[in-house]
Amino acid sequence: MGCGAGKQCFSYYHALEGDADITGTDVSESLLAQAREENKKVNNAINFQQLDFNQPFDLPSDSFDLVSACFAIYYAQDIPFTLSEMHRVLKPGGRLMVSDLVLLRDLPADLKESIEAYVGCIAGALPITQYETGLGDAGFTDVTITRTITVGDAVHSAIIKATKPANG
Ligand SMILES: C[S@@+](CC[C@H](N)C(=O)[O-])C[C@H]1O[C@@H](n2cnc3c(N)ncnc32)[C@H](O)[C@@H]1O
Numbered sequence: 542m543g544c545g546a547g548k549q550c551f552s553y554y555h556a557l558e559g560d561a562d563i564t565g566t567d568v569s570e571s572l573l574a575q576a577r578e579e580n581k582k583v584n585n586a587i588n589f590q591q592l593d594f595n596q597p598f599d600l601p602s603d604s605f606d607l608v609s610a611c612f613a614i615y616y617a618q619d620i621p622f623t624l625s626e627m628h629r630v631l632k633p634g635g636r637l638m639v640s641d642l643v644l645l646r647d648l649p650a651d652l653k654e655s656i657e658a659y660v661g662c663i664a665g666a667l668p669i670t671q672y673e674t675g676l677g678d679a680g681f682t683d684v685t686i687t688r689t690i691t692v693g694d695a696v697h698s699a700i701i702k703a704t705k706p707a708n709g
Pocket of ligand 1: 542543544545546548549566567568569572592593594595610611612613614616617
């Protein structure tokens with residue numbers, strides 16, 4: 542989700558040697574057009590469709606083994622809603638993997654309002670606690686948040702993993 546021109550979709554496709562049904566989604570029709578162009582090289586094996594984090598997902602419930610979003614979920618305006626939609630479309634036992642910037646504490650107002658920081662993902666980064674509570678409230682278990690690179694004071698990139706319990 543938030544796949545842009547499809548980079549992660551093609552990585553998954555090649556890593557799994559084509560043995561998976563992959564759907565790539567993004568809000569941007571122009572990036573999806575680029576993804577569809579690249580998709581021709583793999584015989585249109587990947588399904589690309591438009592999806593806005595801020596609207597109900599046009600995807601069936603209980604249908605995916607894995608939902609992933611790399612450096613995109615900070616565009617969600619209502620993170621509990623987006624996480625609950627991600628939970629809905631996962632199969633019981635399915636997994637969520639999100640990479641994003643997370644904040645250990647609030648940003649100063651001037652940085653939050655900076656366009657440059659927004660484009661660089663920092664202004665949209667969520668406090669780590671919003672993930673912890675949001676994932677739990679959405680019904681996810683086995684939540685791990687692994688900090689990877691320190692981007693700046695109190696800002697880290699992180700890999701967030703969670704599971705939809707097998708009993709739903
Ligand atoms: C930094 S790019 C990351 C793209 C891709 N995941 C990658 O790593 O190359 C962020 C992506 O989020 C998408 N995006 C922005 N707002 C969105 C929204 N409301 N719903 C879904 N995707 C959105 C953008 O179009 C863009 O493709």
